[in-house]
Structures are given as C-alpha cells and as structure tokens.
Amino acid sequence: MKMPILDKEERVFRDPYIFTADAKAINLDNVLVNLFMLMRNNGDRIKLMLKAGTFHEIKTLKKYFQELENRGDIVGAGENSEAIESWLRSSLVNMVFRGKAKENVSSMRPLHLESYRIRNAKLTRDYFSADQVFIMLSQRPEVLNALKDYLNIGWDKTNNKLVDNPTLDVDTAGLLHLIKLVNIDTKVGVSVTPVQPVLQEQAKLFCDDIMRLLAYQNNIPRSVFIDYLRILVGFHISLYFQKLIYLLPKMVKEGTMEVEDDWNQVVDMTDKLESSVSPIACADMDKTINGLMDYIRASYTIRVMRRLKVPNLSVASALYMIKNPTPETDAILNVKLLNIFNRYSTSASSAEERVDAEQNVADLQEYLQYEETPLEKYVQCLMKVGAAYQLKYSRDFLDKASMKNDTSAFIIDGRSRKYTRRGAIGSKLLEVLVQLLVLTPKDGGFESKPLSIRQLVQEIRDRYGLIIDGTDEPRFKDADIKTHLAFKENVDALKNKLRQIGFYTDLSDASSLQKIRPRYKFTEK
Numbered sequence: 001m002k003m004p005i006l007d008k009e010e011r012v013f014r015d016p017y018i019f020t021a022d023a024k025a026i027n028l029d030n031v032l033v034n035l036f037m038l039m040r041n042n043g044d045r046i047k048l049m050l051k052a053g054t055f056h057e058i059k060t061l062k063k064y065f066q067e068l069e070n071r072g073d074i075v076g077a078g079e080n081s082e083a084i085e086s087w088l089r090s091s092l093v094n095m096v097f098r099g100k101a102k103e104n105v106s107s108m109r110p111l112h113l114e115s116y117r118i119r120n121a122k123l124t125r126d127y128f129s130a131d132q133v134f135i136m137l138s139q140r141p142e143v144l145n146a147l148k149d150y151l152n153i154g155w156d157k158t159n160n161k162l163v164d165n166p167t168l169d170v171d172t173a174g175l176l177h178l179i180k181l182v183n184i185d186t187k188v189g190v191s192v193t194p195v196q197p198v199l200q201e202q203a204k205l206f207c208d209d210i211m212r213l214l215a216y217q218n219n220i221p222r223s224v225f226i227d228y229l230r231i232l233v234g235f236h237i238s239l240y241f242q243k244l245i246y247l248l249p250k251m252v253k254e255g256t257m258e259v260e261d262d263w264n265q266v267v268d269m270t271d272k273l274e275s276s277v278s279p280i281a282c283a284d285m286d287k288t289i290n291g292l293m294d295y296i297r298a299s300y301t302i303r304v305m306r307r308l309k310v311p312n313l314s315v316a317s318a319l320y321m322i323k324n325p326t327p328e329t330d331a332i333l334n335v336k337l338l339n340i341f342n343r344y345s346t347s348a349s350s351a352e353e354r355v356d357a358e359q360n361v362a363d364l365q366e367y368l369q370y371e372e373t374p375l376e377k378y379v380q381c382l383m384k385v386g387a388a389y390q391l392k393y394s395r396d397f398l399d400k401a402s403m404k405n406d407t408s409a410f411i412i413d414g415r416s417r418k419y420t421r422r423g424a425i426g427s428k429l430l431e432v433l434v435q436l437l438v439l440t441p442k443d444g445g446f447e448s449k450p451l452s453i454r455q456l457v458q459e460i461r462d463r464y465g466l467i468i469d470g471t472d473e474p475r476f477k478d479a480d481i482k483t484h485l486a487f488k489e490n491v492d493a494l495k496n497k498l499r500q501i502g503f504y505t506d507l508s509d510a511s512s513l514q515k516i517r518p519r520y521k522f523t524e525k
Contacts, residue, residue, distance in 0.1 A: 002360045004381040005343035013296075013386055014128070015303045016193040017315050019244060020135065021237070022127040023393035026400045028234045029094050032110035032226075033119060034130035035233070039148050040113050043134060043192035046184050048121060055120050056105050061088055064181050073177060091171045092178075096123050108179075111172045111226060113151040117179045129401075131192045133233055136203035136240070138194075143207045143214075150217050150225075169222050198257065198315055199243055205463070206236040212436040215446045219520045231408045231432050238401040238410050239464060242288050249294040252301055255323025257316050264465040264473075267423040269493040273414045276486035280470070281422035285411070289395065289421065296390045300382045301375065308332055325375060333374035340364070340381055403429070423466065430494075431501045433460065438518040448518035453495060453504075456516055468494055 014022050037046060065084050069077040077084060089095070097103045107119035137144040154168040155161075155176055162176045197203040209232055217225060243263050250259045265288070268281040305318040308329055313321065321329060341364065344357040367384070371377040399421075402411035409426035413419055425433070437459045439446040451459070457468045469487045470476045476483060498504035503516045 002344075002363070003385055004340050004364060005347065006340065006381065006385055010382065011386060013299065013303070013390055015299065015306070016128075016131065017195050017306065017312075018198055018248070018299055018302060019241070020131040020193070021129040021241075021397065023390050023397045024125075024127040025393070025396040026127055026129050028230050028400070028403070029110055030106065030124045031126045031129045031133065031233060031237075032230055033094075033107045033116050033124055034126040035133050036110055036113050036151065037116035038130055038134040038192060039137075039144065039151070040116070041188075043138075043194070044188040045190050046116075047187050047189050048117075048119070048184060056118055058085060058088055058093070058105060061093070061105070061118070061178065064178050067181060068177055073180075087174070092175055094124075108175050109171075110230070111175055111222070112155065113148060114155055114157075114179050115175060117182045117184055118175075129237060132237065132240070133206075134192055135195060135197055136206045136236070137210065139197065139200065139203045140207040140211075143211050146214050147210055150214060167218075167222065172222060197240075198251075199240060199247065199261075201261065202236075202240050202243060206232075206240075209236070209436055212439050212446060213432075215439060216435065216520065227428075228432050228435070231403070231429055234401050234403050234408070235410055235429060235432075238398060241398060241401065243465075245288055245291045245295040248298040248302075249291070251319055252298040252322055255319050257319060264461075264467055265423045266467045266470060267425050268412070269425060269468060269490050269497060271412070271424070271493070273419040275489065275493075276482070277490045278419075278422055280483070280486065281424070282420050285421045285423055288398075292391055292394050293387065296387050296394075297379060297383060300379045300386075304333075304375065304379060304382070305329070322375065325373065330374045333378050336378055337374060337381070408432075425460075425466070425468075425497075427497050427501055430497055431503075433464075434498070434501075434503050434516060435519070437463070438516065448521050450515040450517050453491065453498075453514055453516070457491065457494070 014020070034045070038044070062081065062084055065074065065077040068074045092109060094106045094109055095103055096106050104123060105120060106123035108115045108117075137147070154163055154165045154172060156163045161180065162173065168176075210229075213225070213228055213232060216228075220228075242265070243261070246263045247259060247261060251257055265284045266277065266281045268275055268277050270277065272278070301322060302315060302318045305321050306313045306315070308321075341361050344360045344364075345354070348354040348357040364381075368377045368380055371380050399411060403409050403426070404411045404413065404421075406428075407426045408428040409424050410429060411421050412424040412426075413421045434451075434456065437456060438448050438451055440449055441447075460466050460468060467473060469491050470479075471484055471487050476487075495504060498516060502519075504514070
C-alpha cells in the first residue's frame with residue numbers, strides 16, 4: 001500500500017507540550033552548551049555574529065590568544081603556540097571527527113555559563129533536548145537561579161569582562177579570556193515554549209537533585225561539578241523519557257494525567273553480560289523498548305486532539321477530549337481523512353495514474369477498516385507515515401541520553417543480539433547518586449550522613465524506581481531461589497562498586513557497621 005499523503009504540518013511528531021526533544025542521537029555536551037545559552041538568555045536561543053560560511057577552528061582560536069597577548073591580557077602566547085594548541089584540544093574545546101581530516105570544533109567545553117558564545121551552531125545541535133531540561137529546571141526558579149549564579153562565577157556580564165575569583169580554575173579562566181573577543185547577536189532565533197512538564201513530579205525530582213548537587217559547589221572542583229551535572233542531566237532525560245513511554249499510553253487510555261506512577265526497573269550492577277540478574281533486567285528494558293510504539297501512538301493522538309482547537313488545547317484537556325469525543329471533533333477528523341483520500345486523486349494527471357489512485361484509496365480504506373473511530377483512523381495514517389522513523393531514532397535518543405556502555409551508563413548492552421539492552425548504574429553514575437543521597441534536608445540546607453547498604457538500595461528504589469534488590473518487591477513475592485540468589489549477586493556487585501569508588505569499607509560482619517560514609521561532612525544553608 002502506498003503511504004498516506006500528508007502535508008508538512010500533519011507529519012510533525014514533536015510536540016513541546018508532551019516532550020520537547022526530537023528523537024535523535026544527542027550529545028550531552030551539546031545539550032549542556034545549549035542549556036547554558038537558554039539559562040543565560042531566559043529561554044532564548046541566541047544567534048551568533050559570524051560571517052556567512054565562517055567557522056570557529058583551532059587556528060582561529062589560536063589567533064584569539066595572539067590578539068589577547070597584543071592587548072596585554074596574557075603573555076607568552078606567541079612563544080608557546082604548540083602548547084596552546086594542545087591545551088585547546090585537550091581541555092577547552094569539543095570536536096567532531098577528532099583526529100580525522102575533517103575534524104572541526106563544535107563548541108567550547110561547557111565549563112561556564114558563557115561557553116555557548118564560541119560554537120559552530122550546525123555542529124552543536126541538541127535537537128531541543130536542552131529545552132526539556134530548561135523546562136524542568138524552570139519548575140523551581142530558585143534552583144535555576146542558584147545553578148545560574150554558580151555557573152556564571154568569574155564573569156561580569158554588565159561590563160563583559162573576567163572577574164578574579166579564587167574558585168576559578170585555569171581552563172575556565174582561559175575560556176573566559178577567549179569569549180571577551182566574541183560578541184553575540186542580540187536577535188533571538190527561537191524561544192523555549194513556556195509549558196508545564198507532563199511529568200511534573202519527575203521535573204521536581206530533577207530540581208531537587210540539582211539543589212543537592214549545588215550543596216557541593218564549595219567542596220568539589222569546578223570540573224568535577226560540571227561532570228556531575230552532565231551525568232545528572234543525561235540520567236534525568238533518560239529517566240523522564242522512559243517514564244513517559246510507560247505513562248503516556250496510560251494517560252490516553254484513562255483520559256487524565258492523574259495516573260499512578262508505578263514505573264520501576266531492575267538494574268544490573270554486575271557489569272557482566274551473562275549475570276544471574278541480567279535476564280530480569282533485560283526483560284524490564286524490553287518492556288520499555290516494546291512500549292515505544294504505544295508511546296508514539298499516544299503522542300500522535302494527543303497532538304492531533306490538541307490541534308483541533310484554536311488556541312491549542314492543553315494536554316489535560318486533550319486527554320479528556322480523547323476519552324470523551326464530541327460529534328464536532330469526529331466531523332473535523334472525518335474531513336481530514338477525506339482530504340487524505342482526495343490527495344491521491346489530485347496527484348493523478350493521467351488515466352493510468354487515476355487508476356493507481358483509486359487502488360491506493362481502496363488499499364488505505366482496507367488498511368483502516370479495523371479502526372473504530374475517526375481519531376483512531378487518522379492517527380493510524382500518521383503512524384503509517386512516521387512511526388518507523390520515530391521508533392528507530394527514539395532508541396538512539398535513549399541510548400545516548402543513558403550514556404550507554406560508558407562508565408556513567410544508565411543502560412548497557414553487548415555487541416550482539418544475544419546481549420540486549422538492560423538498565424544499569426555505571427560507577428560514575430553511582431558516585432553521583434551516592435553523593436546526592438547521603439544528604440538530608442536540614443534548616444533550609446543539607447546535612448551529610450552515613451547510609452547503610454540497605455538504606456542506599458531503598459533510597460534508589462524509592463526515589464528513582466530502580467531496583468537493585470527485588471526480594472521485597474511485590475512482583476517478586478513468589479520468586480524462586482534462583483531469583484533470590486540473582487538479587488544477592490546484584491547487591492554484592494553494588495558493594496564492590498562502592499569499594500572501587502571509595503565509599504564503602506567492610507569493617508565488620510555486622511550489617512550495622514557496614515556504612516557508606518560521606519566524603520564531605522557539612523551542613524550547607
């Protein structure tokens with residue numbers, strides 16, 4: 001059957017009111033650079049003042065250092081040209097095709113709020129993922145502003161100059177010297193659509209994690225803070241998207257956003273492709289991947305219903321209308337379906353093409369015969385055209401956001417089909433989560449406290465829905481001894497990872513003495 005003929009507007013899948021990011025293989029450094037731009041400019045994407053056809057390159061950045069020396073801002077640039085290039089490549093810039101003939105600078109590393117000023121926009125695409133993070137952060141303006149203040153340390157935006165600060169590291173200082181020579185266009189390319197996240201509790205959880213991270217701003221180096229921030233952003237984008245895959249079809253089915261968030265997932269802590277817990281973790285991830293088609297259908301359904309009204313309906317109103325359609329909406333959708341059928345005829349100019357058009361109409365009608373309502377029939381046309389694309393690239397998006405197979409991984413897999421995706425917590429991601437979970441709110445700030453292994457496992461389960469030890473889970477209440485041994489192996493693997501990253505030492509066989517001890521003891525207000 002020939003694909004249904006849809007106009008450009010009908011084919012669009014991305015709806016900022018549902019999820020702002022396009023399904024693409026994103027780069028988390030690019031997400032941070034664009035997020036900093038949105039934070040710096042109150043949700044606006046700012047254009048760059050570059051001549052048409054020009055790019056920032058290593059050689060142009062080296063010229064900036066030479067110009068800084070001519071101005072008297074730095075010394076020794078001309079005598080240490082090779083050292084400057086090595087510094088740029090290793091510490092200051094992100095590159096595409098690094099080490100190859102077509103390598104180029106994509107942006108400065110996201111070390112400071114002003115990092116976005118030096119970037120090649122075409123090579124720093126985030127596919128609107130930064131918009132989603134900005135929307136989530138905007139749910140608590142005090143958190144957004146606190147993060148913004150920290151990231152802007154060392155720069156006077158009023159006078160456009162670097163300010164001495166004892167906490168500023170040499171890499172960030174070098175970046176700030178460079179951006180003094182770069183102006184930005186005050187014209188706004190596009191602004192973030194001010195919306196409420198569909199999963200508001202998930203957005204609030206992200207904000208709380210950022211607030212906990214900010215408690216360490218005076219205790220850890222800036223480069224470590226930025227690395228933690230990058231890991232947290234990827235982790236929460238992935239977590240939000242996985243929950244959306246699970247919950248959005250439930251919302252459409254029930255006609256409301258108020259559905260029970262009972263999402264959970266077993267994570268494999270062993271780093272072994274054939275561990276005892278891997279079949280359980282793989283099965284949970286398979287449910288997420290297999291749920292993508294239902295998520296795509298639900299997204300199309302909400303988007304169609306939202307756009308039937310002017311102004312567009314909210315997601316909550318669209319869900320109600322889906323559950324309670326009116327004769328008016330059915331009539332509009334029937335007209336849209338008729339337009340799709342008519343496009344076959346209008347595209348035919350010869351007798352032979354008209355015969356083909358009639359056959360295509362008949363095939364499409366047969367294809368839609370099992371759909372009951374006009375909405376279902378219209379959405380099925382959209383699915384026929386766009387679902388395969390969204391399905392393929394949604395997996396890529398999830399893999400990149402989850403830092404797959406990295407030390408910060410939230411998802412791991414093997415190189416063959418035998419070892420499919422499964423949830424995991426890489427050592428660096430575990431380090432970040434432990435640093436956050438050893439903090440408890442106190443007097444408007446945070447206090448660090450030791451945690452037992454059992455407490456940590458329960459905190460990760462309660463806060464993020466991630467199951468390390470499932471022996472107390474209702475869905476494993478009738479599990480056999482093999483499953484219980486698998487979870488024991490998983491907990492032992494967690495202990496081993498904690499030892500490796502320096503959070504855990506066995507002092508005794510008594511469980512009360514087996515504590516995860518904070519690296520920093522403080523009460524932050």
